[in-house]
Amino acid sequence: MRIGILGGAGQLALVISPALRKRFPQAEIIGTTRNSKAARKAPGMDRLLEFDPYYFDWQSLGRFDVLINAIGQFRRSDDDCFERAHMGISSLIIASRSLLGTPRLIQISALGADPEHPTPFLRTKGQADAILARESDVQILRPSIVCTPKTELVQRLRLLGRVERWLGGQLPLPREMMRSCIQPLLADDLAKAVVQSCLPNAAPRIAELAGPERISLRRLLALALKNVAQSKGRLPREVSLRAIQPFLRYGLAERFPSLITYNQIQLLLRDNTSSRDDTLTLLGYRPRSTLAYWQQALQS
Secondary structure, eight states: OEEEEETTTSHHHHHHHHHHHHHOTTOEEEEEESOGGGOOOOTTOSEEEEOOTTTSOGGGGOOOSEEEEOOOOOSOOOHHHHHIIIIIHHHHHHHHGGGGTSOEEEEEOOTTOOTTOSSHHHHHHHHHHHHHHTSSSEEEEEESSEEOTTOHHHHHHHHHHHHHHHHTSOOEEEHHHHHOEEOOEEHHHHHHHHHHHTSOOSSOSEEEEOOSOOEEHHHHHHHHHHHSTTOOOOOOEEEOHHHHHHIIIIIIIHHOTTTOOHHHHHHHTSOBOOOOOHHHHHHSSOOOOOHHHHHHHHHO
């Protein structure tokens, strides 16, 4: 059995590769990355190849039984970047699939992906999924935020906590953002879902994966504030979105993109949750709590 992981140097590959090795000990697991010199091979991976999907020959990768697309783009805010990373890669996979031996395809998308979504990240994710969904032998996984060691949300929340501590509770944020909820998933549970997807299973072709708790941004930011020198920092002022939207877009996001981008603000204004049982169906057990993860990640 030969398994390929596009985006093989990313955070998701670091947890997926060991799980694949444990379940398929005789398999050859190949990862790809655009810059192999700056990346390290994930545990359980046989090789990490330098491969740019847009400029390299796909046939050079050889034939696969399973191809996992773990490439994604979250930090940038321009539409072209999202289209290239999401829709562009999906189109290239379909165009090159026969050269790779027509493998089973596993797409790691995102919860809330929708071709009509107002934010470019989830819109292009949904459009990429639609490209792949037209094909046979495809499993599309749409996880909520995945609790990896360096997940983007943890980094942003910790930085926001430091800024808020410095401002003494004077940073205004929209109440819609503070009260919106996510339903994060442990990385090990996502890895198990990917392993299960390598085999025929009873899950829907498009499976929504979410953890057991719905957690508000307000609750997570409160944890991040406790980390700031064990301070008693106050939570940001909650104001209406209409009153603060120009500040968010042209003040905060435009001047301090390392703190948060406008696309990320838009994503955090809405709940990112699921009421479906796809996770239980695919895993065969209820997903585990992420509360201990957030306690450690935001307070360590």
